[in-house]
Amino acid sequence: VALIQLSASNSPIFNLNYNSYPHLWRFLQSGDVYVDMMIALMERYNWKRIAVISDLETVFHSQIAVTLANRIQSDNDKELVYQGGLVRLMNIFEDKVLFDLRQTQARIIFITASGAQIANILCKAAKSGMLYPNYLWVIADFTLDLLQDTNRCDNRTLLRAVEGSIMSYFSLKPEDVNQVMINASNETYSTYLNKYYEELDNVKVDYNDDSLEGDPEYSSLAYDQVWAFSLAVDKAIKSENISIERYGFGKPQITDVIENHLRNITFQGASGDIKFSENREVSTPIDLFQIRSGDEILVGKRIIFDKAVEWANVNIIFSDKLDDETPVFYQLVHPAITSLMVIGVIVLFIMITIILILMCYYRERPEIKASSLNVSLLIFFACYLFVLVLIIHILLSSVELSTILYSILCNSEFVVIVNAYFLIFLTIFVKLERISQIFHNRNLKYLGWRYSNCALVIKVIVGTSIANILLAIVLFQPLTRRLYDEFTTVDSITVIYRYHFCKSPTFIPEILSLIVYIYFFSIVALNIYLASKLRHINQKQFKNTKAVTILMAMAFVLAVCSETSRIILKDGNSSVVYFNVIQYCVSLCSVILCQMILFFPKVFVVVKE
8 A cells, every 4th residue: 555654753663664664754753863862972971881771661762772772782982881671660670770770880871761760760769879970861852841741759859860960852843933934834933833722722622621731842743744745745746747636545656756756845844844864754853951950951952964963062071980999888887886786685695595594493483384484485486586686687787798698688687587576476375375265264174285385386386387488478579788879079089888778679578578567466466355355364373464465565666666667767868777776676675575574574583582
């Protein structure tokens, strides 16, 4: 079918299959022009190393990225240090890209993606300290206004994130609105705008929708398409003596005649100078500008039908890599704090051990015997697990570790602390359940093996195993180390303060972790319920239900404090250095409360007597 196709599509995919679209005429140049602009920037400022990020789901963006990557890899003088991709609605890719950029030490990042994706990753980069003048983002096919229209984070953060970045976009609006559209309507651009908005007002009335805003710049492309085809047909009629009625399906000779004249059409249109290249596309000017204090400062302009760039008198001082002598300091807690944390672990270990030895020594005393020491050993084991957690927090906060070891400790801390909490509260639950059966056994029936010490231990192990099954699912995508760099000038020398923290690569483990917490708090609620049922017991050997209730309440407060610090301090900022210290304090308080409320009073009474 030899029908002429007029389009404003600038997808680079058409360049790969040029012969498959013999009658396609495009009024925007291929998106590959952004590749030319990036190469021109690199050559002007002698940049050698860049990273490329693109939307993996869109042919337009992904093809631009592939073309740029191929151009750089074919140039021995340039280096593609990283190439990553984004997928909509999946934050895992944004987090992974930012992490990889740090690992590769890429400082110039070319990004081509949807506005929402760009805004989101820039806002995350701002929270991670990846801003100008330490990182330079080069954004293709967007202006600041267009980016703000698709923004998914707050506007203040976005403006801070784009400060210093470079943007490039087609220049479709003439600088002079009174410029006459020569060889076409011979009217001015301002006349076109007036008529456009008159039409828009009529459409609003027809559709009863006042929210329609329109886009006069993109509409100008359709305006020029109509003019280009009309002028070509007019010349074909006049020079070839053909009738427009003869144009249609199955008339390739008429199509050829019109296309011959279309190829030579030249006029001033609403979208700029209209003239087709050999690839049947209009070479639209491209503006290149840098964001400074929220304003777009023109850096350069790509001229029609020429890959050369007219550079403005604007200099961008930026190095494509960090100076080899740039010092990097891992931010760890103060040695004095580390010393106190170590002393705390030693003292806690000694305290737990002394109480355990005394409990075993006086195990035949009624106060101790009533606490079912064999079952209570599970709680002591959990307390020793907490000691291990404290050691892990000391290592994470005070020692410079490799990425692998740091990630292993992050996941180990999560597993150990969950097991410790479940061992304590499940053991309390089964013991309270047995006490409830004893004191509500009005017929004095034998309780049976289900309430023996061995059965209670099995119940605790089974309950903890369920938590571990959930943990295994959560850690199918394990926690990994993330870095946050803070660039600071000290005595005119740039230094990097680097912070590290654990973060899940996706939001899925966060959801599964929520299930673990729901399971945990359901056990806490059951403990409180059983303790309230047993509050009337008068026997002093068993009268510890108030202590259990206090312990449950304190555990809830500590869990809230722990999760609050996890949310606030682990979001990629300099305060993350305090996270492990706070978690250390929470774990320490948990063990002390457990020992002081459940066991120390019993031991104290026995030893005193």
